[in-house]
Amino acid sequence: MAKRFNLQTGKIGEQIARTYLEKQGYKILEQNFKTEYAEIDLITRKKNEIILVEVRTKRGELFGTPEDSLNKRKLRKLHWNANAYVSGIRWSGHYRVDAVCIVLGQDNSAQRINHYKNVV
Numbered sequence: 105m106a107k108r109f110n111l112q113t114g115k116i117g118e119q120i121a122r123t124y125l126e127k128q129g130y131k132i133l134e135q136n137f138k139t140e141y142a143e144i145d146l147i148t149r150k151k152n153e154i155i156l157v158e159v160r161t162k163r164g165e166l167f168g169t170p171e172d173s174l175n176k177r178k179l180r181k182l183h184w185n186a187n188a189y190v191s192g193i194r195w196s197g198h199y200r201v202d203a204v205c206i207v208l209g210q211d212n213s214a215q216r217i218n219h220y221k222n223v224v
Contacts, residue, residue, distance in 0.1 A: 113208065117161025118145055120214050121204040128219075130155065139188040142181055146204075147189065154199040156186045158223070161206045170205035174223065183224040 122132055130148040137144045146157040158178075160170035186201045201224045207216040 113161050113163055114159070116208065116212050117204075117206045118159050120161075120206055120217065121157065121159040122146060124204065124214075124217055124219070125157065137189065139185050139192075141184045141188060144185050144189060152197055154190065154195055154197065156182070156189060156199065156201045158182055158201065158203045159206065160203060161208060163208045163210075165207055170207065171203075171218070171220075174203055174205075179224050186224065 118135065122135065125146065125148055126132060128150075130150045132146060132148055133154075134147040135145070137147055144156050145159040148155045148157060158174070160173050162168070162170045182201050186199065189195075190199050200222050203220045203223045205216075205218045205220070206214050209215045
């Protein structure tokens with residue numbers, strides 16, 4: 105039950121992040137792209153740059169923040185994912201990895217959205 109609840113929370117967060125990024129001028133290229141290492145939540149483009157986005161979502165902050173889950177292991181995985189993706193599409197331009205951290209309220213609305221650029 106908890107796993108399904110967490111997946112649901114993640115999907116809500118991804119949709120909020122997607123809408124947030126689109127309003128900031130990012131074009132969404134892919135969502136939930138799977139590499140050999142893991143999944144990239146959102147792949148976007150802004151101007152001449154590819155931005156791979158990790159979305160971290162929590163319901164409230166009583167037991168930690170979404171940022172707390174961006175540990176060294178997770179950041180290393182994000183780095184591998186980014187390299188696998190840009191190599192796979194033969195991208196020779198600029199790219200970066202961002203994180204969008206979201207805290208949801210009881211009604212599933214975003215209480216807080218923080219966008220961190222160049223996390224790896």
